[in-house]
Amino acid sequence: MKSYxxxxxxxxxxxxxxxxxxxxxxxxxxxxxxxxxxxxxxxAWHVSENVVCYGFASAxxxxxxxxxxxxxxxxxxxxxxDLLIAKKITTTQYNQWAKKNKKALAFPFK
Numbered sequence: 001m002k003s004y005x006x007x008x009x010x011x012x013x014x015x016x017x018x019x020x021x022x023x024x025x026x027x028x029x030x031x032x033x034x035x036x037x038x039x040x041x042x043x044a045w046h047v048s049e050n051v052v053c054y055g056f057a058s059a060x061x062x063x064x065x066x067x068x069x070x071x072x073x074x075x076x077x078x079x080x081x082d083l084l085i086a087k088k089i090t091t092t093q094y095n096q097w098a099k100k101n102k103k104a105l106a107f108p109f110k
Contacts, residue, residue: 002026003059005067006035007109010044011051015107017067019059031056055109066108073105 002024007017022034035056039045044052057063080097083089098105 004031004056005059005063005109006038006054006056007107008039008042008044008052008054009107009109010042010047010053012044012047014042014044014052016042017070017109019067020056053110057109063108069104070108073101077101077105 001021004020004022005017006020009015018038020034020038022031026034035054039052039054044050077098080089080094084091084094
């Protein structure tokens with residue numbers, strides 16, 4: 001088995017990443033078929049006015065580190081928004097955090 005990250009991003013807000021294990025004997029077209037089957041589960045895949053980018057990457061340590069950091073910061077952003085709503089932090093504090101982490105919060109695949 002070989003590990004890959006499948007990803008999909010759309011202009012309507014879909015952002016998904018999944019670690020997938022496939023046979024190490026699959027060629028590129030076999031991996032692409034599995035990727036397209038996975039993408040088929042997203043509504044973004046079927047909406048014609050939606051711009052969809054998708055792909056796969058080998059799950060190397062550097063890619064894994066990038067994906068884990070992205071997920072960690074997304075969770076942290078969600079927590080910061082909850083604090084902002086509860087008025088436990090100010091808008092200025094949230095904006096400072098968001099500006100500091102803007103690059104790391106960008107979707108890790110293009």
